[in-house]
Amino acid sequence: MCGIVGYAGSGSAKKMILSGLKSLEYRGYDSAGIALVRRGKLLVRKESGKLEALEAKVGSESFDASIGIGHTRWATHGAPTRENAHPHLSQDGRIAVVHNGIIENYMELKQDLIENHGVLFLSETDSEVIAQLIGLYYEGDLVAAIRRAVKELRGAYAIAAVCTEEPERIVAFRRDAPMIAALCEEGGLIASDIPALLKYTRDIYLIENGEIVVVTRDAVQIFDEEMTRMHRTRTHIAWDIAAAEKRGYEHFMMKEICEQPGVIRETLLQRLDDKGELALDDLAFTKAEIGAIEHVYIVACGTANHAGRVGKQLLERYAGIPVEVELSSEFRYRNPIVNGRTLVLCISQSGETSDTLEALREAKKRGARVLSIVNVEGSSVARESDFVFYTSAGPEIAVASTKAYTTQLVSLYLIALHFGRIRGTVTRAESGRLIQELKRAPEMIEAVIGKEAEIKAFAKKHYKKEKIYYVGRGSDVASAEEASLKLKEISYINSFAIAAGELKHGTIALITRDVLFFALATQSYLYDKMLSNIEEMKARQAQIIAVAKEGDMRIAEAADEVFFIPDCADEIAPIVEIVFFQLFAYHVAKLRGRDIDQPRNLAKSVTVE
Numbered sequence: 150m151c152g153i154v155g156y157a158g159s160g161s162a163k164k165m166i167l168s169g170l171k172s173l174e175y176r177g178y179d180s181a182g183i184a185l186v187r188r189g190k191l192l193v194r195k196e197s198g199k200l201e202a203l204e205a206k207v208g209s210e211s212f213d214a215s216i217g218i219g220h221t222r223w224a225t226h227g228a229p230t231r232e233n234a235h236p237h238l239s240q241d242g243r244i245a246v247v248h249n250g251i252i253e254n255y256m257e258l259k260q261d262l263i264e265n266h267g268v269l270f271l272s273e274t275d276s277e278v279i280a281q282l283i284g285l286y287y288e289g290d291l292v293a294a295i296r297r298a299v300k301e302l303r304g305a306y307a308i309a310a311v312c313t314e315e316p317e318r319i320v321a322f323r324r325d326a327p328m329i330a331a332l333c334e335e336g337g338l339i340a341s342d343i344p345a346l347l348k349y350t351r352d353i354y355l356i357e358n359g360e361i362v363v364v365t366r367d368a369v370q371i372f373d374e375e376m377t378r379m380h381r382t383r384t385h386i387a388w389d390i391a392a393a394e395k396r397g398y399e400h401f402m403m404k405e406i407c408e409q410p411g412v413i414r415e416t417l418l419q420r421l422d423d424k425g426e427l428a429l430d431d432l433a434f435t436k437a438e439i440g441a442i443e444h445v446y447i448v449a450c451g452t453a454n455h456a457g458r459v460g461k462q463l464l465e466r467y468a469g470i471p472v473e474v475e476l477s478s479e480f481r482y483r484n485p486i487v488n489g490r491t492l493v494l495c496i497s498q499s500g501e502t503s504d505t506l507e508a509l510r511e512a513k514k515r516g517a518r519v520l521s522i523v524n525v526e527g528s529s530v531a532r533e534s535d536f537v538f539y540t541s542a543g544p545e546i547a548v549a550s551t552k553a554y555t556t557q558l559v560s561l562y563l564i565a566l567h568f569g570r571i572r573g574t575v576t577r578a579e580s581g582r583l584i585q586e587l588k589r590a591p592e593m594i595e596a597v598i599g600k601e602a603e604i605k606a607f608a609k610k611h612y613k614k615e616k617i618y619y620v621g622r623g624s625d626v627a628s629a630e631e632a633s634l635k636l637k638e639i640s641y642i643n644s645f646a647i648a649a650g651e652l653k654h655g656t657i658a659l660i661t662r663d664v665l666f667f668a669l670a671t672q673s674y675l676y677d678k679m680l681s682n683i684e685e686m687k688a689r690q691a692q693i694i695a696v697a698k699e700g701d702m703r704i705a706e707a708a709d710e711v712f713f714i715p716d717c718a719d720e721i722a723p724i725v726e727i728v729f730f731q732l733f734a735y736h737v738a739k740l741r742g743r744d745i746d747q748p749r750n751l752a753k754s755v756t757v758e
């Protein structure tokens with residue numbers, strides 16, 4: 150989604166804002182712009198396309214000041230043109246505004262501004278309405294004008310504004326879209342996301358919903374909607390800028406794939422005691438609360454939802470609780486049956502996904518307790534949940550999620566075992582066996598990464614295919630869905646995943662000799678069934694690459710090609726096999742010349758509905 154950076158200080162606003170926006174490129178965007186305030190004037194430059202175009206434009210000019218706001222836009226209303234890029238200006242040209250989110254009632258506001266106030270609009274965006282409204286209400290106090298304007302806006306949004314009449318300050322406001330602020334040696338900063346500020350400080354102010362922030366060169370002041378001053382302590386961010394840089398890798402995605410053994414070790418290390426037993430001290434449930442859970446809804450989007458599908462199998466098997474997995478966008482509007490004995494488990498890397506956040510609120514309204522598995526500390530989902538379990542994946546920058554997924558899986562294993570131990574549905578021995586297996590997961594992933602040359606060869610052979618499908622059974626279905634999503638989002642190849650048993654109920658009609666199937670066969674109790682499915686597909690001339698465990702001799706005869714993952718317990722296979730699929734998608738996308746870290750049309754955190 151859109152990225153916002155604002156700076157008020159004594160240094161070069163151009164430099165500070167552009168470098169902040171650069172750190173937010175991973176969010177995905179299609180145009181960029183900047184507005185500076187200098188000697189009673191607004192200097193505004195915008196370009197469609199990548200930040201380089203904007204940098205090239207302002208680089209050669211004496212375009213600079215010590216206060217300003219910048220923006221990278223991910224188009225929702227109106228094409229990604231220069232006219233639609235932010236900042237947008239009020240009609241009198243005194244106020245510039247950047248915006249992240251969606252204004253749902255912008256059509257009616259726009260009509261009113263045109264018909265009753267003679268406002269001339271220059272863009273097709275919903276965002277320009279905000280600038281025009283603030284301009285309309287401006288009577289010498291930007292804070293007052295913003296407070297009045299936001300009362301009329303409906304939707305989820307964060308905004309930042311500067312005004313020629315008040316050249317010392319940036320005023321920002323958030324409602325259901327992320328916003329943070331900080332004070333560093335160079336001055337005051339605001340931004341939509343943490344990486345934009347990490348070069349300057351790791352101590353940040355988290356801005357809450359409905360708050361107004363005033364940023365100057367030496368202060369960050371936070372107020373609630375009634376203008377009561379809020380005293381906020383700063384949050385220290387555990388990761389530093391190095392964690393958010395490529396460090397020699399060609400793409401963030403590759404760096405993040407390779408970080409998986411380390412971050413899984415870290416997630417485990419924090420939750421096991423010296424004797425290697427579960428120690429989930431950060432999971433503040435009482436035993437009675439865990440015992441009273443009757444039903445779990447896992448609610449998440451995209452990759453996080455796939456992790457939830459594996460989580461369902463684990464929670465049902467080890468904790469003996471019935472689980473349903475739902476897409477957040479469906480759950481929030483579905484009138485789900487939820488009560489005080491329901492646990493809603495939200496999974497979100499960013500903790501800012503609008504659909505998941507709204508599903509969480511809906512669940513709480515209906516009396517459920519909410520536990521969230523989140524990667525970003527202090528994010529909205531984390532803050533609004535009753536219990537939070539942090540994955541220790543560090544910043545995930547590539548749009549395609551990799552290390553967040555595998556650490557979400559590890560978190561789900563730990564939670565399922567913890568609940569199972571307390572509910573008496575899993576023995577100490579069984580839990581110990583699984584923990585031992587989990588501890589081996591990092592080295593098994595290392596072994597898969599060690600076979601990169603083999604994976605690259607698969608990619609080279611198949612990257613021109615236009616149809617690549619994935620089938621599996623049991624938790625291999627979730628892995629198949631995640632594998633297919635990885636391929637789709639970064640290579641743009643037509644792909645889907647299906648439970649192997651479903652093939653003959655319709656989809657088998659799609660099989661022709663140009664279709665490549667990945668057959669996931671890591672679940673021992675379903676192995677024979679899977680072999681039969683492979684035969685079915687082969688009989689219809691599909692090409693088949695199987696993914697199986699080392700030492701499996703039968704599969705080599707059935708499939709055209711096989712990729713072997715290390716021999717491991719069935720439960721652990723989803724963590725290991727997905728790394729093969731991440732690397733396959735990566736190399737296919739690279740051979741196809743795709744923008745791997747920022748695929749077209751996608752954004753890292755989806756803060757709009």
Ligand code: AGP
Nearest residue numbers: 451452453497498499502549550
């Ligand atoms: C995965 O590669 C994605 N780009 C996407 O599906 C993502 O997992 C989804 O948007 C959910 O994001 P979240 O985990 O930040 O809530």
